[in-house]
Amino acid sequence: xxxxxxxxxxxxxxxxxxxxxxxxxxxxxxxxxxxxxxxxxxxxxxxxxxxxxxxxxxxxxxxxxxxxxxxxxxxxxxxxxxxxxxxxxxxxxxxxxxxxxxxxxxxxxxxxxxxxxxxxxxxxxxxxxxxxxxxxxxxxxxxxxxxxxxxxxxxxxxxxxxxxxxxxxxxxxxxxxxxxxxxxxxxxxxxxxxxxxxxxxxxxxxxxxxxxxxxxxxxxxxxxxxxxxxxxxxxxxxxxxxxxxxxxxxxxxxxxxxxxxxxxxxxxxxxxxxxxxxxxxxxxxxxxxxxxxxxxxxxxxxxxxxxxxxxxxxxxxxxxxxxxxxxxxxxxxxxxxxxxxxxxxxxxxxxxxxxxxxxxxxxxxxxxxxxxxxxxxxxxxxxxxxxxxxxxxxxxxxxxxxxxxxxxxxxxxxxxxxxxxxxxx
Amino acid sequence: xxxxxxxxxxxxxxxxxxxxxxxxxxxxxxxxxxxxxxxxxxxxxxxxxxxxxxxxxxxxxxxxxxxxxxxxxxxxxxxxxxxxxxxxxxxxxxxxxxxxxxxxxxxxxxxxxxxxxxxxxxxxxxxxxxxxxxxxxxxxxxxxxxxxxxxxxxxxxxxxxxxxxxxxxxxxxxxxxxxxxxxxxxxxxxxxxxxxxxxxxxxxxxxxxxxxxxxxxxxxxxxxxxxxxxxxxxxx
Numbered sequence: 001x002x003x004x005x006x007x008x009x010x011x012x013x014x015x016x017x018x019x020x021x022x023x024x025x026x027x028x029x030x031x032x033x034x035x036x037x038x039x040x041x042x043x044x045x046x047x048x049x050x051x052x053x054x055x056x057x058x059x060x061x062x063x064x065x066x067x068x069x070x071x072x073x074x075x076x077x078x079x080x081x082x083x084x085x086x087x088x089x090x091x092x093x094x095x096x097x098x099x100x101x102x103x104x105x106x107x108x109x110x111x112x113x114x115x116x117x118x119x120x121x122x123x124x125x126x127x128x129x130x131x132x133x134x135x136x137x138x139x140x141x142x143x144x145x146x147x148x149x150x151x152x153x154x155x156x157x158x159x160x161x162x163x164x165x166x167x168x169x170x171x172x173x174x175x176x177x178x179x180x181x182x183x184x185x186x187x188x189x190x191x192x193x194x195x196x197x198x199x200x201x202x203x204x205x206x207x208x209x210x211x212x213x214x215x216x217x218x219x220x221x222x223x224x225x226x227x228x229x230x231x232x233x234x235x236x237x238x239x240x241x242x243x244x245x246x247x248x249x250x251x252x253x254x255x256x257x258x259x260x261x262x263x264x265x266x267x268x269x270x271x272x273x274x275x276x277x278x279x280x281x282x283x284x285x286x287x288x289x290x291x292x293x294x295x296x297x298x299x300x301x302x303x304x305x306x307x308x309x310x311x312x313x314x315x316x317x318x319x320x321x322x323x324x325x326x327x328x329x330x331x332x333x334x335x336x337x338x339x340x341x342x343x344x345x346x347x348x349x350x351x352x353x354x355x356x357x358x359x360x361x362x363x364x365x366x367x368x369x370x371x372x373x374x375x376x377x378x379x380x381x382x383x384x385x386x387x388x389x390x391x392x393x394x395x396x397x398x399x400x401x402x403x404x405x406x407x408x409x410x411x412x413x414x415x416x417x418x419x420x421x422x423x424x425x
Numbered sequence: 426x427x428x429x430x431x432x433x434x435x436x437x438x439x440x441x442x443x444x445x446x447x448x449x450x451x452x453x454x455x456x457x458x459x460x461x462x463x464x465x466x467x468x469x470x471x472x473x474x475x476x477x478x479x480x481x482x483x484x485x486x487x488x489x490x491x492x493x494x495x496x497x498x499x500x501x502x503x504x505x506x507x508x509x510x511x512x513x514x515x516x517x518x519x520x521x522x523x524x525x526x527x528x529x530x531x532x533x534x535x536x537x538x539x540x541x542x543x544x545x546x547x548x549x550x551x552x553x554x555x556x557x558x559x560x561x562x563x564x565x566x567x568x569x570x571x572x573x574x575x576x577x578x579x580x581x582x583x584x585x586x587x588x589x590x591x592x593x594x595x596x597x598x599x600x601x602x603x604x605x606x607x608x609x610x611x612x613x614x615x616x617x618x619x620x621x622x623x624x625x626x627x628x629x630x631x632x633x634x635x636x637x638x639x640x641x642x643x644x645x646x647x648x649x650x651x652x653x654x655x656x657x658x659x660x661x
Contacts, residue, residue, distance in 0.1 A: 006541055017529050335525040338486060339586070340514020340542040342507050418486045422525065 026361030028314020033365025041373025045384035096243030115144035125198030140235020156209025167233035322409035334421025354406020362398025438492035470646035518587030577608035
């Protein structure tokens with residue numbers, strides 16, 4: 001302990017004796033460690049931003065849709081093999097997902113399914129008031145839709161069972177629509193009747209709820225068309241269709257949505273076994289998030305390898321300067337040996353010195369990397385910091401570099417012949 | 426005289442270099458010498474006489490090719506490098522012509538150095554180093570760096586460093602060689618004082634006959650042989 005503290009003191013006094021040289025030597029280590037830490041920070045920030053984005057898009061959603069079966073090959077008379085072309089089989093009402101299937105599925109997976117969001121796209125519609133018209137996108141939706149999309153209700157509530165079951169003429173509109181249409185503050189349009197035209201049909205419906213319109217980046221500045229929601233049953237009546245081409249299942253918290261996507265697909269395909277052309281396919285955003293994370297990991301690794309090369313070069317720089325330092329201090333080494341220092345004493349002294357150079361360089365690198373990383377993360381908009389573990393690993397790694405590249409020069413110093421060392425000019 | 430304790434016993438020492446090569450060189454041709462406790466001994470000789478080799482052997486910086494060397498009752502034949510460094514640390518105090526203080530290290534820390542390798546606890550190290558610096562008259566320069574000291578002051582710090590581990594002998598190689606005559610005188614006076622008052626055994630290696638005269642006994646080396654041994658004026 002005595003000796004160790006003394007070695008630390010020696011190392012620091014040797015560093016402070018040659019500040020410029022020590023700094024230049026450390027530079028390689030500083031750059032290497034700083035880039036690793038900065039990249040880890042930015043990487044964490046990116047990963048966080050991706051997963052946050054995914055979460056808001058619904059990482060626990062499983063999208064279920066009707067898809068064509070793998071192309072069935074058909075041998076024609078002339079022997080040429082054709083794939084079935086798309087027009088050959090249009091999706092008919094019978095190929096779609098029915099309410100019964102959804103009901104059965106919900107019964108079969110009570111622990112997986114939180115809500116089912118079925119959606120029917122009606123297309124563009126207009127709401128007329130005297131001479132004014134306001135455009136809307138019209139959708140028929142189930143209750144689950146509001147769970148899936150996490151809409152914020154300013155007033156009113158999602159469609160009730162009665163409204164859905166009775167296929168009532170009710171609508172949920174955005175606050176933006178209210179302002180555009182009534183020129184008023186949002187809540188006062190609740191309960192008003194509006195005349196909606198969609199697909200050459202007209203209905204009069206009552207506004208039962210108003211949701212908060214979230215302006216997205218893409219839409220910024222444009223005069224946007226907001227969504228108007230009707231009960232799915234009302235939409236079915238208007239469209240003369242009862243079934244769905246796609247739906248979204250919101251899985252319960254803690255359910256692996258990748259796994260759920262597979263199970264639901266297998267279950268629903270039970271209904272399609274006899275269907276020659278169509279089947280059910282599913283995907284979850286979680287799987288997309290996974291592959292994005294994996295990609296981030298690959299990029300991080302690649303840049304870390306480059307940083308590793310910087311550290312290697314830095315380490316060689318440390319070794320070089322240690323060789324110079326040892327040559328300069330040959331007489332000191334000889335004196336120490338004459339005074340009773342063993343080879344171990346001398347070796348330890350110089351290894352500690354090399355390790356301190358690298359450790360100080362590593363610490364400066366960590367500080368610089370944290371600053372750069374924080375800046376990068378700020379630009380990306382997601383504050384993030386590298387884990388304490390990665391900072392510790394960076395510091396340990398830089399000490400390791402000191403040990404590795406300091407050993408050879410230190411050993412050379414330790415093996416010096418004291419007579420020659422004392423006589424060295 | 427023979428009743429006194431023998432601190433250094435050299436018996437039939439040979440030292441050869443480049444052994445087995447065409448240019449093999451024998452520097453010492455069977456030298457025998459006993460140094461007694463409390464003695465102030467001078468080894469004199471012209472350059473090339475084998476003085477330096479002799480001092481390296483006595484100081485355990487080198488090993489004899491042949492012959493027996495016992496220092497303070499320890500036979501160094503067959504000692505490992507590590508054991509030699511321990512013996513150097515405990516039994517020998519070096520004083521060099523060029524002081525060889527460790528630069529950028531205070532006088533106090535320089536004197537502490539041998540005790541550091543002897544693993545003396547920190548507090549005791551500082552106390553002993555201070556006491557030793559007081560003894561050599563450097564009590565007011567303890568925090569000075571070697572660069573801030575004069576040649577004579579540096580040599581006094583070096584002497585304090587040589588004595589701090591209570592070695593069996595102080596081995597001084599041309600200690601006044603780099604000093605002017607006045608400063609050289611003060612250093613020699615210090616050696617006399619340490620020899621008389623502290624009972625230190627001192628081996629002085631020099632090419633100066635005048636300095637050698639001041640000691641108790643003078644050994645003259647020539648061409649690797651001891652050609653003379655006589656009492657000096659210091660002998661009383």
